[in-house]
Amino acid sequence: MEPIHIIGAGLAGSEAAWQIARAGVPVVLHEMRPAKGTFAHKTGDCAEMVCSNSFRSDDDVMNAVGQLHWEMRAAGGLIMAMAERHRLPAGGALAVDREAFSASVTQALQAEPLIQILPGEITDLPTDGNWIVATGPLTSDALAQAIRSVTGTDALAFFDAIAPIVHADTIDMSVAWEQSRYDKGETEAEQKAYINCPMTRDQYEGFIDALLAADKTEFHEGETAGYFDGCLPIEVMAERGRETLRHGPMKPVGLTNAHKPDEKPYAVVQLRRDNALGTLYNIVGFQTKMKYGAQTQVFRMIPGLENASFARLGGIHRNSFLNSPTLLDDRMRLRQRPNLRFAGQVTGVEGYVESAAMGLLAGRMAAAQAKGHDLPPPAPTTAMGALVNHITGGAEARTFQPMNVNFGLFPPLEDIRGGRKGRKDRYPAYTQRAKDDFAAWLAAQ
Template sequence: MTEPVHIVGAGLAGSEAAWQVARAGVPVVLHEMRPHVATFAHRTGDCAEMVCSNSFRSDDDVMNAVGQLHWEMRAAGGLIMATADRHKLPAGGALAVDRDAFSAAVTEALEAHPLVTFDRAEVRDLPASGNWIVATGPLTSDALAQSIRARTGADALAFFDAIAPIVHADSIDMSVAWRQSRYDKGETEEERTAYINCPMTREDYEGFIDALLAADKAEFHEGETAGYFDGCLPIEVMAERGRETLRHGPMKPVGLTNAHDPAQKPYAVVQLRRDNALGTLYNIVGFQTKMKYGAQTEVFRRIPGLRDAAFARLGGIHRNSFLNSPTLLDDRMRLRGAPHLRFAGQVTGVEGYVESAAMGLLAGRMAAAQALGRDLAPPDGTTAMGALIHHITGGAEAKTFQPMNVNFGLFPPVEAKGGRRGRAARYPAYTERAKQDFTAWLAAQG
C-alpha cells in the first residue's frame, strides 16, 4: 500500500493539498489541532475557515492576475474554488462567499473522502522522516514554530495581520446608506448592488480621522516588532501615513453615486460587503484594525449610516509567521536539507486566501507524485501558480523578502498582439499565455 502523505494544518492550503493528494489515489492524514487547541482568530474546528475577509478578490481571468489564479485552480480540480463557486455571494466582480457555509462544505468533502483521515492532535515537532506538508498558516503554534526554527537554523520572520469588523445588516441605517457596487460592476442587479455604501462629507471624514488617530490601540508583547503586509494594513496605520491616505484607499468615493442625493458627491465612502448567504452580516471593507474593542465601537459609529451599528465581530490583530522561502525552500517546495518536508500556504510567504490555497494545490500534487514514485516540476513561470512559486523559491531577493500577492509583475514580460501598449492590451496577453501553458502542464501529467 502507498505510504500516506501527512499534512499539518487544515486551513485553505492544507485542505486543498489533502484534496489533491486524495484525488491522486494516495492516502492522506490531515492533522488539525482545532478545536481542541484554539488560536486567537479561529472560531471553529472546521477546515478552510476564513478568518479575515470573506472575499477571494477579483474573479476576472482576463485582466487580473488573481482571477487567472482562480482559473488555474478550477482547471486543476481545486476543492477550494469549486466550493467557493457553490457558496458565492453577490460582490460585483469579486468572488465572495458565505464563510461559514463554505468552510462547512470543505470539511464535509474531506471527511467524506475514503482516502482522507483526520488526526485532531497538535503536531508539536517536525517529523524526522516520511512525506509531510506543513501548511499551518499564519497562526503556527508556538511549539511547532520553535521546531521549525530549530530545523531551519533561522528565525521565522513575522508580521501582523489585522481583522476587519462585521456588522449586523439590520443595524445599518439605509436612509443614509445605499446599495451599489463600484462603477455598477456586475452582470446582474444583485451583483450591481452587492455593497452597502456609507457617505462622508469632508467634515465627517476629518472628524473620523481625528478619532481614529486618537483611539486606544492594542499593545504588542515585549520584544515583538510590528511589521505589516501592505495589502492588509490596519486603517489607523494607513491614517498615520497621511490624512488623505484612506480617502485614496478603502474609503475612496470614485465610481459611486449617492442614491439619496445623486447631485452631491461624497468626500469619502465606507463600503460594507455581504458576509453570509442570508445577507444578515456585512464586513467593513478594508477596515482591518488594531484598535481596542471599546475604541472600535466609538470610532466606527461615527460613520454615517453606522450610528447605531451592532457588531457581530470586532476587529483584531494577530501574529503571522512566514519562512524566508528563497533561502529555505527548493522549487518542489521542500525544505533544503530535509526533502521529506514540504511547506505550503502563507507560511511560505505568499499572501492571500487564493495564493495560499494555490500553493497547497501544488504541494499536494508534488507530494502525491513523490508517493507514487514520480517527480513533478512546478508549472512554468508564465502561469499564475508558476509565477508565485518561482518568486518565493528563488525569484525574490532573500534579504528583503516579504509576503506577496500574485500580480503581473511576477510574470515574464509578454508582447501584446499587434505590438499594442498599455495594460488593456498587455494583461489579456499575460492571461492568454498563462492559460495555454497551464493547460499544457496539466496535460503532461496524464
C-alpha cells in the same frame, strides 16, 4: 501505499489533501483545532476564513488573481469549487458565505475515503515519511520553535489585521444605499452588492481625528515585525496622511448616493455581504488594531452606522512565515529535510487564493513522489508557476516579504500585438499565455 501526512487543515492543507486523494494516494490530515484554538479561528472546521470573506477579483483576463482562480478550477481545486457553490454577490469579486464554505470543505474531506482527519497538535517536525506543513501564519508556538530549530533561523513575521462585521439590520438604510462601484456586475444583485455609507468633508475630518486619537493595541516589547501592505490597519494608513483613506478604502469614485444623487460624497465607507442570508456585512478595508471599546465609538461615527451592532470586532495578530528562497527547493521541500514540504501562507505567499494554490501544488507534487514520479512546478509564465518561482528562488532572500500574485511576477512578454504595451493589451496577453502553459502542464501529468 504509505499515506502522506499534512499538518494543518486550513485552505492550503485542505486543498493539498484533496489533490492527494484525487491522485489515488491516502492522506492523513492533522488539525489541532478545536482542541487548541488560535487568536483568529472560531471553529474546528477545515478551511476556516478569518480575515475576510473575499477571494478578490474573479476576472481571469485582466487580473492576476483571477487567472489564479482559473488555474485552480482547471486543476479540479476543492477550494474554488466550494467557493463557487457558496458565492455571494460582490460585484466583480468572488466573495463567499464563509461558514457555509468551510462547512462544505469539511464535509467533502470527511466524505473522501482516502482522507483521514486526525485531531491533535503536532509539536515537532517528523524526520521520516512524506509530510506537508501547511500550518499557516498562525503556526503554534511549539511547532514554530521546532521549525526554527531545524532551519537554524528565526521565523520571519509580519502583523495582520482583521476587519469588523456588522449586523445588517442595524445599518440605517435611510442614510446608506446599495451599489457596487461603477455599478459593476452583470445582474442587479451584483450591481447592488455593497452597502455604502457617505461622509461629508466635516464628517470625514472628524472621523480621522477620532481614529488617530483612539486607544490601540500596542506591540509587545521587543516586537519588530512590520505590516503586510495589503492588509494595513486603517489607523496606520491614516497616520501616513489625512487623505490616505479617502484615496484608499474610503474613495468615493464610481458611487452615487441614491438618497441625494446631486451631492457627491467626500468619502464613502463600503460594507460587503458576509453570508448568504445577508444578515452580516464586513466593513471593506477596515482592518484595525483599535481596542474594542474604541472601535465601537469610532465606527459608530460613520453615517448609517450610528446604531450598529457588531457581530465581530477587528483585531491584530502576528503572522509567521519562512524565508523560503533560502530554505525551500522548487518542489517546495525543505532543503535540510526533503521529506518535508511547506505550503500556504507560511511559505511567504499572501492571500486565501495564493495559500490554497500552494497547497494544490504541494499536494500534487507529494502525490507524484509517492507514486514514483517527479512533478516539476508549472511554467513561471502561469500564475501558480510565477508564485512558486518567486518564493523558492525568484525573490531576494535578504528583503523577502509576503507577496500576493501579480503580473510583476510574470516573465515579460516578448511580443505584444501591434507593438502596443498598454494594460489593455498586456494583461490579456499575460493571461492567455498563462492559460496555454498551465493547460500544457496539466496535460503532461
